[in-house]
Every structure is written in structure tokens, then in C-alpha cells.
Amino acid sequence: MSDPTQSSVRNRLLAKLCPEDFNLLKPHLELVPLNRGDVLITPNQPIEYVYFLEAGITSIIANTASGRRIEIGLTGRDGLAGTPVLLGVDSTPHETFMQIGGSGLRIETERLRQALRQSSSLHSLLLRYVQAFTIQTSHTALSNGSHRIEERLARWLLMCHDRVDGDDLALTHEFIALMLGVRRASVTEALKILEEREIIQTNRGNIVVLDRLRLEETAGDSYGVPEAEYERLIGSFR
Amino acid sequence: MSDPTQSSVRNRLLAKLCPEDFNLLKPHLELVPLNRGDVLITPNQPIEYVYFLEAGITSIIANTASGRRIEIGLTGRDGLAGTPVLLGVDSTPHETFMQIGGSGLRIETERLRQALRQSSSLHSLLLRYVQAFTIQTSHTALSNGSHRIEERLARWLLMCHDRVDGDDLALTHEFIALMLGVRRASVTEALKILEEREIIQTNRGNIVVLDRLRLEETAGDSYGVPEAEYERLIGSFR
DNA sequence: CGGCAAATGTGCGGTACCGTACATTTCCTG
DNA sequence: CAGGAAATGTACGGTACCGCACATTTGCCG
Numbered sequence: 001m002s003d004p005t006q007s008s009v010r011n012r013l014l015a016k017l018c019p020e021d022f023n024l025l026k027p028h029l030e031l032v033p034l035n036r037g038d039v040l041i042t043p044n045q046p047i048e049y050v051y052f053l054e055a056g057i058t059s060i061i062a063n064t065a066s067g068r069r070i071e072i073g074l075t076g077r078d079g080l081a082g083t084p085v086l087l088g089v090d091s092t093p094h095e096t097f098m099q100i101g102g103s104g105l106r107i108e109t110e111r112l113r114q115a116l117r118q119s120s121s122l123h124s125l126l127l128r129y130v131q132a133f134t135i136q137t138s139h140t141a142l143s144n145g146s147h148r149i150e151e152r153l154a155r156w157l158l159m160c161h162d163r164v165d166g167d168d169l170a171l172t173h174e175f176i177a178l179m180l181g182v183r184r185a186s187v188t189e190a191l192k193i194l195e196e197r198e199i200i201q202t203n204r205g206n207i208v209v210l211d212r213l214r215l216e217e218t219a220g221d222s223y224g225v226p227e228a229e230y231e232r233l234i235g236s237f238r
Numbered sequence: 239m240s241d242p243t244q245s246s247v248r249n250r251l252l253a254k255l256c257p258e259d260f261n262l263l264k265p266h267l268e269l270v271p272l273n274r275g276d277v278l279i280t281p282n283q284p285i286e287y288v289y290f291l292e293a294g295i296t297s298i299i300a301n302t303a304s305g306r307r308i309e310i311g312l313t314g315r316d317g318l319a320g321t322p323v324l325l326g327v328d329s330t331p332h333e334t335f336m337q338i339g340g341s342g343l344r345i346e347t348e349r350l351r352q353a354l355r356q357s358s359s360l361h362s363l364l365l366r367y368v369q370a371f372t373i374q375t376s377h378t379a380l381s382n383g384s385h386r387i388e389e390r391l392a393r394w395l396l397m398c399h400d401r402v403d404g405d406d407l408a409l410t411h412e413f414i415a416l417m418l419g420v421r422r423a424s425v426t427e428a429l430k431i432l433e434e435r436e437i438i439q440t441n442r443g444n445i446v447v448l449d450r451l452r453l454e455e456t457a458g459d460s461y462g463v464p465e466a467e468y469e470r471l472i473g474s475f476r
Numbered sequence: 477c478g479g480c481a482a483a484t485g486t487g488c489g490g491t492a493c494c495g496t497a498c499a500t501t502t503c504c505t506g
Numbered sequence: 507c508a509g510g511a512a513a514t515g516t517a518c519g520g521t522a523c524c525g526c527a528c529a530t531t532t533g534c535c536g
Binding site: 173174185188189192205 | 512513
Binding site for chain 1: 298300301302303304306308310311321322324325326327330331332355358362365366368369372373375376377378379380382383384418419458459460462463467471
């Protein structure tokens with residue numbers, strides 16, 4: 001597997017690094033395909049690799065002993081999977097898996113740790129990402145507690161749309177329901193409403209964003225704060 | 239203001255530091271009273287001080303442009319207020335204020351930054367705390383999305399009880415409702431049920447935990463994961 | 477100790493969402 | 507191209523919680 005060059009890299013964090021920091025990581029980065037459903041981080045197991053996503057979307061899921069599951073955040077090429085490593089922690093109760101297939105540049109946990117010790121500017125950027133992600137999780141908490149399904153769905157579609165090329169999202173109602181922690185039938189109904197308004201178009205296993213602006217209107221104040229904070233702390237998504 | 243000694247300090251993080259790290263902070267720590275309602279961190283304003291709590295509880299609140307507010311986490315002497323500083327960030331969209339009065343050892347942001355640069359073991363411990371707090375926030379998201387008010391209330395009372403001496407919590411229904419993002423009347427009703435079961439006892443502006451074990455049963459799986467993770471990463475609460 | 481504001485109790489109609497069930501459609505695979 | 511599984515549409519009774527309103531109680535302060 002040949003080393004990536006910084007100019008060809010699509011991951012926002014890697015692209016943002018100074019050349020020295022990038023070169024520190026480069027020999028250890030391995031491009032791997034990541035298919036839908038692949039589990040990148042298993043709950044309470046040592047995190048073996050940190051993944052800088054190049055394409056696709058990961059979900060981070062909180063779960064309880066009794067089997068409740070809900071998404072607490074998602075990441076695409078704006079970020080990475082394995083934030084606990086950046087905080088010096090070797091495992092987490094959360095699960096991280098691929099929600100939409102893609103690819104990523106992965107690095108062994110221990111190699112990344114070495115690099116973090118060597119370069120404080122590297123560590124600094126990645127910690128800023130942790131903060132940005134924390135804000136996303138916080139707003140998920142807010143949204144779960146105080147928005148209606150339609151708004152939460154719109155927010156969630158927007159967050160996916162932000163992280164994908166084009167306007168197609170390969171997602172089933174069942175899956176979205178799991179992510180939002182609601183009934184599948186509720187998702188079907190909310191999507192139908194959005195489709196009637198011609199904001200989205202749906203096909204079996206696929207959703208097309210037709211009118212992003214009105215999708216943002218639908219999301220209301222559930223969308224925006226974490227995105228603005230990402231831009232402030234890291235830079236533009238795209 | 240005389241410098242604190244490590245043995246007399248009640249904050250769990252400070253108590254956990256090696257003596258060298260503690261001495262690094264010690265000359266800059268200032269003991270301040272923190273009264274209910276005091277705002278420690280104002281949204282989108284520079285964070286001037288980081289507060290290691292000695293007594294009392296802070297709430298961290300997410301809010302939107304349109305005025306929705308909900309608590310996304312809380313901290314007592316298990317932690318500190320000002321986690322963004324540990325991640326190299328100077329401000330946050332969240333607000334942090336005193337929910338129950340107490341006191342804290344505060345340090346100027348810039349002084350703490352210097353100390354973090356000087357001691358990686360200090361930085362390491364505090365980053366592990368950030369991870370522990372992140373898990374708390376994540377489970378708030380889960381709880382907000384999938385538990386009934388009664389369970390969420392029980393969880394929240396337990397989290398407060400963990401951080402207070404004795405069994406009394408000086409809280410109004412109105413305030414709890416704000417924290418949970420629900421109606422005040424819903425809180426009144428849920429508390430009444432707990433009181434009928436003799437799990438708590440309520441007086442005007444005060445709640446007494448009578449039977450913690452059954453409160454945990456009521457909370458079900460909404461309580462426990464973040465607490466276990468704190469113990470794993472930092473050590474015992476008490 | 478009387479008056480007042482804050483805190484609490486309670487009621488009522490409305491709605492968002494749930495659990496469950498089942499029919500229908502779509503795609504894939506043999 | 508038939509058969510089956512996955513995905514989607516839809517229906518229905520039930521419930522948790524809402525918004526709002528108003529009465530009652532409690533503690534405090536003049």
C-alpha cells in the first residue's frame with residue numbers, strides 16, 4: 001500500500017496539518033476500504049486503529065446493558081473514529097461502525113500515540129476536533145430531549161448530507177429509526193411528509209435531498225450550532 | 239489567600255495528581271466561594287478561569303438561538319468546569335453555572351495552559367477526565383431519547399446525590415424541569431410517585447434521598463455506565 | 477403577624493409518539 | 507420469471523407528556 005500524499009487526501013483533519021505533522025503520520029497511514037456495517041471500534045475492547053475517514057460515514061452509538069441503542073454522533077471526512085485515543089484512553093463503552101460505506105486511512109493506536117507525543121501542534125489540532133465532536137454530541141442530547149421527530153430527522157439528514165458527495169443517501173427507514181431511537185413507522189411517516197413537500201425524494205433504500213434550504217428550515221434550531229463550531233475550530237467542512 | 243495543601247483538597251482530580259503536578263498548580267489556585275446561580279462560563283465568551291470544584295454542583299447547558307435549554311452534564315468535586323481549555327479551545331457555546339452552591343479552586347486559563355505544557359502527566363489525567371465527561375454527555379443523549387421522565391429524574395437525582403455530602407438536595411421542581419427539558423408539572427408528578435414509594439422525601443425547595451438503592455432501581459439502565467467509566471478512568475468518586 | 481412572592485398541587489383537553497400488526501411493494505436470487 | 511426476503515405503507519388503540527390555567531401552600535420580609 002503506497003503512502004498517501006497530503007494533497008490527494010480528502011480527510012479534513014489530515015489536509016489541515018502542517019507538512020511536518022503530516023509526514024509524521026504518513027508512513028503509518030494505511031488506506032482501507034470500509035464497508036457498510038464494518039465495526040471500527042468495539043465497545044470495551046482495545047481500540048486498535050484510529051481511522052481518518054476519506055469517504056463514507058461512521059455512527060457512534062451509546063448502549064445500555066438492556067440493549068437500548070442510540071446514535072450520539074457521526075463522522076465523515078470531517079473527522080476520525082477513535083477520539084478516546086486522543087484523550088489517552090484505550091477503550092470506550094461506545095460502538096463505532098460504518099453507516100455509509102467508504103474508505104479511510106487508518107493508523108495503529110500506538111503509532112498515533114507516539115506521533116502525538118512528538119508533535120504538540122498535531123495533538124492540538126486533534127484535540128480541537130474532540131471539542132467540536134463533543135459539541136455535536138451535546139446537541140444530539142438537546143435535540144433528543146426537545147425536538148419533534150420531524151426536526152430531528154431533518155437534522156440527521158443534513159448531517160449526513162454534509163458528509164457525502166452528491167445528494168443521495170443510501171439509508172433504510174429501519175436504520176434511521178435505530179439511529180434516532182424511534183419507531184420505524186414514525187420515520188416512514190416523517191419522510192413521507194418531507195417528500196410531499198418535495199424537500200426530499202425517496203426510493204427503496206435511498207433518499208435524495210432535493211431542497212437543502214427547506215430541509216434546514218424544517219430542522220429549525222436543531223441544526224447549526226455544532227456545524228458553526230466545527231468551522232470555528234477546524235475550518236470549512238468541504 | 240493561602241495556598242491549599244494537597245491532603246486537604248477535596249477535589250478528586252487534584253487529589254489524584256502526583257505531588258509534583260499538584261505543586262505546579264498550587265501557587266495559582268485560588269479558593270473561591272461559588273453560590274447558586276453563579277455563571278462560571280458564559281457562552282461564546284473567553285473562558286477566564288478553570289474551576290476545580292471542592293463542593294457544590296455545576297450544570298453544563300446547551301442552548302439554541304431560539305432559547306431552548308437543556309442540561310448536557312453536571313460536575314461536582316469529581317471534576318472541573320472548563321473542559322474546553324484542556325482541549326486547547328478558548329470558548330464554548332455552552333453555559334456553565336452553579337446548580338448547588340459550594341466552592342472551588344480556580345486557576346487562570348493561561349496559567350493552566352502553561353502547566354499542561356510543562357507536565358504531560360497532568361495533561362493526561364485531565365484529558366482522561368474529559369473522556370469520562372464525554373461519556374456522561376453521551377448517556378444524557380441516550381437517556382433524553384429513550385427513557386421516561388421518571389427514569390430520567392431518578393438518574394438525575396442520583397447524579398446529584400453522588401456529588402453532595404449527605405442526602406439533602408436543595409432543588410425546586412421548576413429548576414429540575416429546566417435541566418431535564420420537561421414541564422414543571424411533570425416533575426411534580428414524578429417526584430410525588432417517588433415520594434409515595436418512600437424513595438425520597440420532599441419539602442419546599444428540598445429533596446431528601448431516603449432509599450438510594452431503590453432510586454437506582456427506578457433509574458434502571460439510565461444510570462451507571464458513565465459512573466463506571468469514571469471509576470475506570472479516574473478512580474472512585476468519593 | 478400579615479401580606480406577598482415563590483413553590484407546589486392539580487385538572488383538562490390535546491398531540492406526538494408508541495407497540496403491534498399486517499398488507500403491499502420492491503428487489504434479488506435461484 | 508417465480509419465490510422469498512427485505513423494505514415500505516398504513517392502521518389502531520394506548521399512553522406519556524404537553525400547554526395552559528388556576529388553586530393552594532409555604533416561607534420570608536417588612
